[in-house]
Amino acid sequence: MASEQQVRASHILIKHEGSRRKASWKDPDGRIICATTRDAAVRQIRALRDDILDGKVRFEDVAARHSDCSSAKRGGDLGRFGKGQMQKPFEEATFALKVGEMSDIVDTDSGVHIILRTG
Numbered sequence: 001m002a003s004e005q006q007v008r009a010s011h012i013l014i015k016h017e018g019s020r021r022k023a024s025w026k027d028p029d030g031r032i033i034c035a036t037t038r039d040a041a042v043r044q045i046r047a048l049r050d051d052i053l054d055g056k057v058r059f060e061d062v063a064a065r066h067s068d069c070s071s072a073k074r075g076g077d078l079g080r081f082g083k084g085q086m087q088k089p090f091e092e093a094t095f096a097l098k099v100g101e102m103s104d105i106v107d108t109d110s111g112v113h114i115i116l117r118t119g
Contacts, residue, residue, distance in 0.1 A: 001014045001020065005082050005083060006080045006081065006082045007079075007082075007094050007095055007117060007119065008077075008078075008079060008080045008117070008118045008119030009078050009079075009097075009115050009116060009117050009118055009119075010060065010063060010071070010076035010077045010078060010092045010115070010116045010118055011063070011069065011071065011076050011078060011090075011113045011114065011115045011116070012045065012048060012062055012063045012066060012067045012069075012076055012113060012114050013061070013067050013068045013069040013088060013110060013111050013112070013113050014044050014045045014066070014068060014111050014112050014113075015027075015033045015036070015041070015059065015068040015110065015111035016033065016036040016037060016038045016040065016042040016111055016112070017033070017034055017035070017037060017038070018035060018038055018043035018053070018111075019033060019109070019110055020109045020110060021110070022036060024069070024070075025068075025069035025070055025072065025073075026072075027068070028067065031034050033068070037118070038112070040091065041111060041112045042105060042112055044066075045105055045112050045113070045114055046105065048062050048066060048114070049102070049104075049114045052102065052114075054059075056104065057074065059075070059102070059116050060075025060076060060077075061066075061075070062076075063075050063076025064076070068082075068111060069110075073110075074079070076116070077118070083095070085111065085114075087108040087109060089106055089107060089108050090106055090108050090113060090115070093106045093113075093115055094115050094117055097115065097116075097117035098117065099117050099118065099119060100116075100118075101117055102114060102115065102116045102117075103115040
């Protein structure tokens with residue numbers, strides 16, 4: 001049974017030169033990530049977010065193609081999580097969303113995200 005203490009969310013992560021781990025499933029050597037500024041990552045994720053909001057693409061398709069998180073293979077789905085399980089800015093943004101709502105850009109030590117609350 002779901003409680004107010006748990007949420008379910010999907011996300012899209014774009015890593016950049018300031019990310020704590022400079023590698024991902026699509027950039028195992030981190031060459032692209034190390035060459036990406038935070039501003040460039042924000043521009044990229046903002047364009048992706050705009051395309052989703054405009055109905056041009058589906059969130060899960062964008063996540064599968066563009067997210068630097070291994071959750072990409074699940075369309076960005078992170079499953080259920082409670083407080084204290086994610087980085088603070090990510091957790092706060094997710095808990096503040098209503099189900100079906102998408103966040104603005106969220107900065108964490110991992111990179112820049114957009115979050116879709118799914119439960």
